[in-house]
Amino acid sequence: MPLMKSWVASANDATHPFPLNNLPYGVFSTEGSHPRCGVAIGDMILDVTAAEAKGFIDLIEEPLFDLPFWNPLMEQGPAVWAALRNRLTGLLAAGSEEQEKIEPLLVAQAEAEMHMPFAVSEYTDFYAGRHHAQNVGTMFRGPENALPPNWLHIPIGYNGRASSVVVSGTEIRRPWGQLKGPNDSLPRFAPSQRFDIELEMGAIVGIPSDGPVSVQEADDMIFGYVLLNDWSARDIQAWEYQPLGPFQAKATATSISPWIVPKAALEPFRCNTPERDVELLDHLKDVGPMLYDIDLQVTMAPEGKAATTIARTNYNQMYFSAAQQLAHHTTSGCPMNTGDLLGSGTISGPTKPERGSLLELSWGGKEPLTLDSGETRSFIEDGDTLTLTGSAKGKGYIIGFGDCSGTVLPALPKPYKR
């Protein structure tokens, strides 16, 4: 599929993240106005809440965009998703007869503040990137025992904390926690010294389920994708995670990019999962190309300094797809709901510059990174801004996600005094 032309001129630039082929969903506000639903087109946002109120979008009997999140659309399912996408394309395509009426409903992105695009129902984070699991396992258990015995058979995951999911731009407060170094006799309570990122993609569940679903059904339930940074306190995690997994180490915040990229916009970029070392059990088998070819990168900018690109990788490095993760998530009968967010797990490629966390990039702090400013980093320092970006490259256009960014603030001087 080539670039689809829009009457919004900026959307026709071959390097713009938001061409007519994309049409991602966000929630925005402008000065003095309430948050409302919008769709990105070039440098502009179409105010979808206003477009519906004025009758230009009329999908079902009830209003779908009168609340400041996309969940009401998400729960409608693929037919209504397709109808909206079709209607938006019609309104915004070059030559649209409705251009004159729609132009007043456009807002410049430069003037908009972005909010959480959906209400997160529950948040699950997986560990399904093979190179990441291999790297972390090698550091902790040696290369022979790097992958746990179950790893090639099930997408390992844990339940995260939905209340901690925030939109890009939200400042992140360095957490306190219980820490105990290998040579300490007792733990102490202190700010995390090994605060880190995890480069991930987030899949958003549109249609709920109530019982086990197949991989194909799971894929059909997914509404769209965001970039996701699962902020992680490695020192808190090291002390707390046995035997029940990460808890407070992963509860400070998880940032997502502000625009939900519709699954439909990513379909041209479908690609295969890697070859399997061991055959998957039937209920998890691939049912076609299950991943997407999406370039990802991470930049780090110390306070007041330019950003350095510290990692480049691709979503095609995942071992298990979001649909396989979701199918596994339902095997026990676990009900899934509209607004459930599934983190892919950290995405790392096979070589060092492709690693999606500082833990891997600095090899547990043993090989600090040197930034373009000359500073070195093993983990995040106060004032650092970490930014994830991602895009799928089409012929003459790209599908972008918008930045997923956060600046780390110093820990509270003392807990309990806010």
Added chain:
Amino acid sequence: MPLMKSWVASANDATHPFPLNNLPYGVFSTEGSHPRCGVAIGDMILDVTAAEAKGFIDLIEEPLFDLPFWNPLMEQGPAVWAALRNRLTGLLAAGSEEQEKIEPLLVAQAEAEMHMPFAVSEYTDFYAGRHHAQNVGTMFRGPENALPPNWLHIPIGYNGRASSVVVSGTEIRRPWGQLKGPNDSLPRFAPSQRFDIELEMGAIVGIPSDGPVSVQEADDMIFGYVLLNDWSARDIQAWEYQPLGPFQAKATATSISPWIVPKAALEPFRCNTPERDVELLDHLKDVGPMLYDIDLQVTMAPEGKAATTIARTNYNQMYFSAAQQLAHHTTSGCPMNTGDLLGSGTISGPTKPERGSLLELSWGGKEPLTLDSGETRSFIEDGDTLTLTGSAKGKGYIIGFGDCSGTVLPALPKPYKR
């Protein structure tokens, strides 16, 4: 405090779970009517939604009981909680001048169906019962390494799945999952053969927080308590839980008792946590008697057979209180919300008949239980009904919780065919 007399005669029985001293909160419906808020008094339920609509309860400007869950009250905080309790006591006490007007708002519990009493925001399950952790650790790692190194320092917990929390009486479908026995070369996908209970108490967060809170602040945030059965598939857990903790093993269902017992009703039963082997760090230290003296028991009834009591223990066996768990939960800055549910962890006492799970009672299946019917059990069989009950014993009265019960149905004949 002695038994407080009510004009509802059944509430004055010294062995009744719902005297005027209790006044627990539930959501009920009767044939042909919508679910609404109610308070248990003796064998009856006061229709609180109707009482508010008729002007007998008037706490704040907005209605608090027009939705079928208690969250709107829960988020109001202790002053409004106390005002409601005071008003209900006035309406229902012996000699109340309003008896005649209130009597028509009573519904027999025998005619009511109970629903979830609150909307669960997120669900966290802890592992803070020492005898349970000791027993399970001994089975898996031997008695010397039974307690993980962190166990005496932090209340170990993991995020559970809020969507799987159901009210007592809901049937529980045996889950499918990936299983791999110690002698199997590969995992297989099959119904769980080691499906189990966990006897727990659930603490319900009333007031939200946004940053670390002290143990005292955490205690003030708690609205009330329920009985909680964290249904657990031990064979799924054994295969999946390394390295990120339990996931599908605990996602089939968690049952809670239908009545939220207000914290105020339990205050006379405050008791101390056990002596500490190692001093807790300041942010987790006890700030007074932190537990409650609540007798707990579990019965098991095979299909069509009488129930056998299989365990008796007490909530005073916990090592960490709900307030300590909640304070720990916020250390990282994790936001807590109205309706968050915290499972205590399995409550076991020091002797065999005090163990709160079949895993412990049958010692991993090596010592099957014999029920009164003559049947034996290592784990749950299809058709078995498991019931938790609990009560605090006052002078001349008890504070009961109502049953937390569930019957296990056979696994789906094949997954994906519902």
